[in-house]
Amino acid sequence: MFKSWLFFIFCSILALFLAALLVQGAVTSGPVVASLPDGKAKQQLVSRLRLTDLSLCSEARYTRHPSQADLFSAFQDYPGSFEHFPTGSIILPQLEGFNNQLRIVRQGEN
Amino acid sequence: MRRLLKILDFTLSSLLKRKYKNFALIAVYAFTIAVLGSVLFLTQALKYEATGSLETAPDIVVQRIFAGRHDLIPVNYAETIRRLPGVKSVSSRVWGYYYDSLIKANLTFLASGSDRQTLDLLEGRLPLADDECSIGMGIQSAFGPAIGDSLALEDSAGATKTFQVVGLFRAESNLLTNDLVIFQEQTLRAFFNIDSSLATDLIVEVYNPRETKTLAKKIKYHLADTRPITRDEILHTYETLFNWRSGMMLAVATGALIAFCILAWDKATGLSAEEKREIGILKALGWETADVLTVKLWEGLVISLTSLLIGLIGAWVHVFVFGAPALTPLLKGWSVLYPDFAYTALIDIYQVFVLAMLTVGPYIACTLIPAWKTAVTDPDLVMRG
Structure with missing residues (x-):
């Protein structure tokens, strides 16, 4: 049974290594960032400069400020035009805050 | 076994x-x-x-939507919002984009608020004069200016303006400040030629966070051409992203x-x-x-x-x-x-x-x-x- 023990030892080493990596960062809630190094400083920065977005993808305005962009910003030329920015396949404009609805009024209705 | x-x-x-x-x-x-x-x-x-x-992002950001697009918002909208019960403060925010054709980079220009205290993640300080600015690490890496050097930028009228770099955001804040250039509000208004009666958006702080959603609805009700974005919506954007x-x-x-x-x-x-x-x-x-x-x-x-x-x-x-x-x-x-x-x-x-x-x-x-x-x-x- 030498091979089985060898396999178990191999798997245990990998599993322990993985567990050590996961435990190092295995905390599953948002506020944790504040307890990390620079977490408080980042929150101070966001609060003082009144920032709303991450400076992650700076090629198009709706990927630079996904939470602030309007719907048509993804369609630079006209509504419904093809998206041409590569990060547009990753970051879509958000629908938050738009609640206008087109309504059909039939003849004779108010 | x-x-x-x-x-x-x-x-x-x-x-x-x-x-x-x-x-x-x-x-x-x-x-x-x-x-x-x-x-x-x-x-x-x-x-x-x-x-x-972004947990400390503004409670509500109020944009104006004109012809289906984000437009400059009249500063006097702040008066209407300020009168709503539960609103702690309303301030205007001025920001915009600047495209540099030389290195083909998009920069974000932002006016600093009235707070003049130093920031932990900023080496140097925030701009205090009209010809000063603070920059993110991405701009430093791309163009190479150090504190004390100057940025020469072309304003909306095509004139070249120089701004001395007085602050540099530390690398730890790169994810938030990489492409940022911070100016004083009046400097940025002059640069983009934004009238003092207008702002890019309004920032609303509320007393009770549980009332944020109701206040956002009230703002939309009183100012129909606006789009209020709450902090929860900003966080939700990144959750779903x-x-x-x-x-x-x-x-x-x-x-x-x-x-x-x-x-x-x-x-x-x-x-x-x-x-x-x-x-x-x-x-x-x-x-x-x-x-x-x-x-x-x-x-x-x-x-x-x-x-x-x-x-x-x-x-x-x-x-x-x-x-x-x-x-x-x-x-x-x-x-x-x-x-x-x-x-x-x-x-x-x-x-x-x-x-x-x-x-x-x-x-x-x-x-x-x-x-x-x-x-x-x-x-x-x-x-x-």
Whole structure:
């Protein structure tokens, strides 16, 4: 049974290594960032400069400020035009805050 | 237990007999898991970073929508909002974009608020005079100015203006400040030629966070051409941006899943002649169908467990040690300024568990089903092929 023990030892080493990596960062809630190094400083920065977005993808305005962009910003030329920015396949404009609805009024209705 | 270990021993010997095929299988399997795991770890790290840092974002941002697009908002809208019960303060914010045609980079220009206190992540200070600015690390890397140097920028009238760099955001804040240039409000207004009666948007602070949503509705009711965006909506944007259904996940996962399906399909469509003969001999020697299935179960477990562990460790190293070099071009797109930052190794165990279930489960099923079909057949027939 030498091979089985060898396999178990191999798997245990990998599993322990993985567990050590996961435990190092295995905390599953948002506020944790504040307890990390620079977490408080980042929150101070966001609060003082009144920032709303991450400076992650700076090629198009709706990927630079996904939470602030309007719907048509993804369609630079006209509504419904093809998206041409590569990060547009990753970051879509958000629908938050738009609640206008087109309504059909039939003849004779108010 | 002893019997199970002996069967495992037999399984390992059987796998080693076809070692090149099985090592290749483990390599492909581990690679697929590493690709999926990398996307998972990267998106999770970005999500934690965004939701954690942006917890102190403004309570409500009020934009004006004109002809379906974001437009400058009249500052006097602040008076209407200020009169609503529950509103603590309303201030205007001025910001905009600046495209540099030389290095083809988009910069974000932002006016600093009235707060003049120093920031922990800022080396130097915020601008105090009309000809001063503070810059992010991305701009420093792209153009090379140090504190004391000046930025020469072309304003909306085409005139060149110089601004002395008095502050440089530290690298730790890159994810938030990489492409930022901070000016005084009146300086930025003059630069973009924004009238003092207008602002880019309004920032509303409320006394009771539970009233934020109601206040946002009231703002929309009183000022119909506005779009109030609450902090919860900002956080929700980043929650949904990097979830299972995100474009990033889809872009990478589709290819990986198709590759894995081909692998699983190949396994499920049948055993090789050698494998069938082996099962036939075992049955002829007196092995029960259950024993044969145990061997195949062990086989599936050995391959999938090894691949899963190697794949997950590979993904962790790829994202948190090397900074996800294979995925960064996806996020970068055509951006010239991309923040250079270390991902925080925060992992959602639930997602790791889901990934394990989605890959290990189907693989074991694919190994067991054809083996069971062969094991229930007469050994003589199996050996004759």
